[in-house]
Amino acid sequence: MNNITVNIAYKIEASKLHKSFRNFLYNTLINNSSKYKKLFDLSMIFLVISTVGILIYEVKHTLPAYIDYFEYFAVGIFILEWLGRLTISYESHKQIINDYEESQFLNIKYRLYDSIKIITKKKFEYIFSLSSIIDLLAILPSYRPLRILRIFLLFRLFKVLKYSSSLNIFTRVFIEKKLELTLLLLLYLLVIFFSATIIYIYEGNGLNPKIDTFIDAIYWSFITVSTIGYGDITPLSDAGRAATIILILAGYTVIAFFTSIVTSSIGEKLDSIKQSNTLSNIKKLKNYILVCGYGKTAQVLIDNLKDNNYNFLIIENNQSIIEEHQSAKVNIIKGDATNISLLKKIGINKNISKVIVLTSDDTINLSIILSIRSLNSSIPIICRSNRVKIKDKLLIAGANKLIELNDIASHVALGYLNSPVAYEAIDDILVDYKGAIMSEIEIFDNSNFKNKPLDSIEFENFNINFIGIVHSTNKDDFIFNPNKKTTIIHEKDYLIVIGYEKTINEFKTYIQSHKVES
Amino acid sequence: MIIIFGYSKLAAQLAYRLKEDKKDFCIIEPEQKCFDFASNDLYTDNIHNFECYDDDELISLGLKDNVTTLFCMHNDFNKNLFVTLSARNLNKNLQIISYCNNNNDSKKLKLAGASTTINPYETAGLKIFRQIHKPMAVKILDDILYKNTPLDIQEIHISKSCSLNGKTFDNINLFEKHNLIFLGIQDKEISNKFIFSSRGINHKIDEDDIVVVLGEKENISDFKKDIYL
Numbered sequence: 001m002n003n004i005t006v007n008i009a010y011k012i013e014a015s016k017l018h019k020s021f022r023n024f025l026y027n028t029l030i031n032n033s034s035k036y037k038k039l040f041d042l043s044m045i046f047l048v049i050s051t052v053g054i055l056i057y058e059v060k061h062t063l064p065a066y067i068d069y070f071e072y073f074a075v076g077i078f079i080l081e082w083l084g085r086l087t088i089s090y091e092s093h094k095q096i097i098n099d100y101e102e103s104q105f106l107n108i109k110y111r112l113y114d115s116i117k118i119i120t121k122k123k124f125e126y127i128f129s130l131s132s133i134i135d136l137l138a139i140l141p142s143y144r145p146l147r148i149l150r151i152f153l154l155f156r157l158f159k160v161l162k163y164s165s166s167l168n169i170f171t172r173v174f175i176e177k178k179l180e181l182t183l184l185l186l187l188y189l190l191v192i193f194f195s196a197t198i199i200y201i202y203e204g205n206g207l208n209p210k211i212d213t214f215i216d217a218i219y220w221s222f223i224t225v226s227t228i229g230y231g232d233i234t235p236l237s238d239a240g241r242a243a244t245i246i247l248i249l250a251g252y253t254v255i256a257f258f259t260s261i262v263t264s265s266i267g268e269k270l271d272s273i274k275q276s277n278t279l280s281n282i283k284k285l286k287n288y289i290l291v292c293g294y295g296k297t298a299q300v301l302i303d304n305l306k307d308n309n310y311n312f313l314i315i316e317n318n319q320s321i322i323e324e325h326q327s328a329k330v331n332i333i334k335g336d337a338t339n340i341s342l343l344k345k346i347g348i349n350k351n352i353s354k355v356i357v358l359t360s361d362d363t364i365n366l367s368i369i370l371s372i373r374s375l376n377s378s379i380p381i382i383c384r385s386n387r388v389k390i391k392d393k394l395l396i397a398g399a400n401k402l403i404e405l406n407d408i409a410s411h412v413a414l415g416y417l418n419s420p421v422a423y424e425a426i427d428d429i430l431v432d433y434k435g436a437i438m439s440e441i442e443i444f445d446n447s448n449f450k451n452k453p454l455d456s457i458e459f460e461n462f463n464i465n466f467i468g469i470v471h472s473t474n475k476d477d478f479i480f481n482p483n484k485k486t487t488i489i490h491e492k493d494y495l496i497v498i499g500y501e502k503t504i505n506e507f508k509t510y511i512q513s514h515k516v517e518s
Numbered sequence: 519m520i521i522i523f524g525y526s527k528l529a530a531q532l533a534y535r536l537k538e539d540k541k542d543f544c545i546i547e548p549e550q551k552c553f554d555f556a557s558n559d560l561y562t563d564n565i566h567n568f569e570c571y572d573d574d575e576l577i578s579l580g581l582k583d584n585v586t587t588l589f590c591m592h593n594d595f596n597k598n599l600f601v602t603l604s605a606r607n608l609n610k611n612l613q614i615i616s617y618c619n620n621n622n623d624s625k626k627l628k629l630a631g632a633s634t635t636i637n638p639y640e641t642a643g644l645k646i647f648r649q650i651h652k653p654m655a656v657k658i659l660d661d662i663l664y665k666n667t668p669l670d671i672q673e674i675h676i677s678k679s680c681s682l683n684g685k686t687f688d689n690i691n692l693f694e695k696h697n698l699i700f701l702g703i704q705d706k707e708i709s710n711k712f713i714f715s716s717r718g719i720n721h722k723i724d725e726d727d728i729v730v731v732l733g734e735k736e737n738i739s740d741f742k743k744d745i746y747l
């Protein structure tokens with residue numbers, strides 16, 4: 001029995017079908033960034049609202065039979081959803097495999113019973129979680145013998161909350177302002193109780209036939225303080241009217257306080273809401289570039305990155321700079337890039353391909369580099385250095401490349417001094433949109449040109465300048481204008497060419513279409 | 519002769535490089551404090567404490583005839599603008615390279631007569647972008663431009679006696695002979711814009727055009743000798 005179960009567990013682990021099924025479940029039920037989940041959530045919201053709508057319609061109308069089938073269908077989907085969530089909540093077969101391997105390692109007898117105990121415990125943990133209970137409440141009242149509990153069908157509406165993340169913000173506001181709101185509630189209750197007592201003492205003795213019990217007094221007090229004032233119970237004595245005036249004034253005050261607490265709290269939250277939106281957007285991106293500091297240099301960099309559809313995230317500490325750029329559709333978060341926990345949060349180990357550190361303060365740059373290096377030792381870091389003397393320290397800290405503003409600018413100035421025409425031409429080459437571009441064309445594994453001499457490529461048919469080749473064996477060594485008869489092309493070599501976008505694309509297509517048929 | 523106006527950090531770097539290249543240059547610095555810095559750094563003995571409000575000061579340094587290039591590197595944009603305008607008025611053929619830190623200032627400087635403007639923030643931002651976008655191309659061009667490699671990009675002014683004068687691109691096999699790559703040409707007749715050879719237009723080379731070639735330094739000088747036989 002043990003062996004059979006363990007074997008099945010291993011088979012499941014190895015099964016591609018199982019893996020893709022799990023992925024499918026994960027993407028429809030859990031993964032917020034998946035488009036399936038969005039579609040699924042929308043259809044669930046539709047099902048909930050339509051079935052509740054039917055419940056309301058049913059009160060005064062008799063429904064055709066097929067509506068029942070619709071209800072069954074909806075419940076069927078709800079059940080499937082719940083089962084799916086139950087399945088994905090814990091990977092049972094992995095538990096079995098782990099336990100089995102551990103017992104093998106420790107050389108003790110494997111007991112299936114132990115694994116099952118853990119699995120059952122985990123599954124029950126899920127079943128009794130809030131989210132699962134809401135799901136179950138949406139399903140169970142449909143069961144015929146439980147039809148009496150039909151009113152619980154309204155609990156389906158809670159399911160809608162589950163599918164909408166923005167409601168979390170409100171819950172968070174209430175949780176954070178718990179103290180203020182509790183005080184306010186106490187004040188509210190006190191005022192109600194106070195006025196109810198006054199009116200009961202003065203009018204409950206038979207003066208006012210509508211105030212018979214203390215509950216009547218409380219009800220009147222509540223209706224008045226909330227400024228609803230049905231008018232079914234009205235005070236008749238002077239004392240009662242005086243109490244009403246106080247009550248109304250107090251009621252306004254309480255409502256005003258309540259409103260201001262909630263709005264100011266939401267206002268405070270707004271920045272962090274935006275931030276968390278940016279963060280969750282960022283989590284969906286792959287291979288993005290992290291830019292620390294948003295100054296003039298960063299602006300030029302970001303404009304170019306944007307034009308060329310790179311993904312990037314900016315961390316900036318200065319609120320006014322952030323506000324200036326927030327509308328410009330850039331991912332920007334407020335924060336201190338030296339903060340290790342922030343760097344962790346944005347996924348420095350997972351999604352980031354490069355880091356550019358651009359603040360104007362070298363000590364901050366140094367600290368940022370060290371924070372990044374403490375989390376990730378291999379990610380490429382390009383750093384701005386503002387003083388010549390600090391250069392070495394930034395390199396020791398772990399920067400891969402330094403950018404010195406004055407150094408670069410003085411080089412450029414000299415370039416213009418010595419050969420202005422050539423210099424401008426090169427500048428044009430590097431900035432893509434101004435005509436001619438310099439391009440690196442990779443030779444793929446399946447290329448037909450692999451292991452052939454350079455002259456097998458018909459350069460002369462294209463209006464491009466072939467400048468040279470970079471061999472995959474030594475990427476630092478650029479061979480200028482090599483001999484086309486004797487130079488052999490290898491896979492992953494790069495051909496460096498200058499030309500116009502159109503001709504380069506033609507050439508690229510030509511190179512890439514010559515591949516070995518497999 | 520080259521003049522650097524304003525002794526900013528950028529100017530100091532520039533002066534250092536000019537000294538390395540053994541170029542003849544002088545520095546003008548209106549403020550006493552920076553003037554002292556400049557004197558301490560000793561990149562040149564030729565430092566003047568001029569306000570430059572008076573054209574005579576510039577003329578006394580030979581701006582009208584002796585000076586080929588003026589770098590306006592002062593941190594104060596308005597001072598740069600003023601000197602750029604004064605210098606352009608004095609000498610129409612002068613190369614003026616001015617410092618600015620944003621695009622609007624760059625436009626104003628160009629209106630005032632600057633041949634080129636340099637915005638360190640922009641150049642650095644572009645440099646980083648290219649580093650990300652085309653690392654290999656940047657490295658190759660950087661090596662050619664700044665490192666001491668045998669490769670060089672040079673511009674060759676075509677004079678009347680040059681053998682290229684009057685020829686079209688297709689007619690020239692001299693480039694191949696010297697293992698050079700012909701990048702393109704700046705044609706005075708058509709526009710001041712640079713035309714790349716890969717444009718595919720069969721262009722006629724005339725007097726006063728500037729031809730830009732890429733290749734090994736030795737080959738370029740051989741090529742020059744060849745065309746000026």
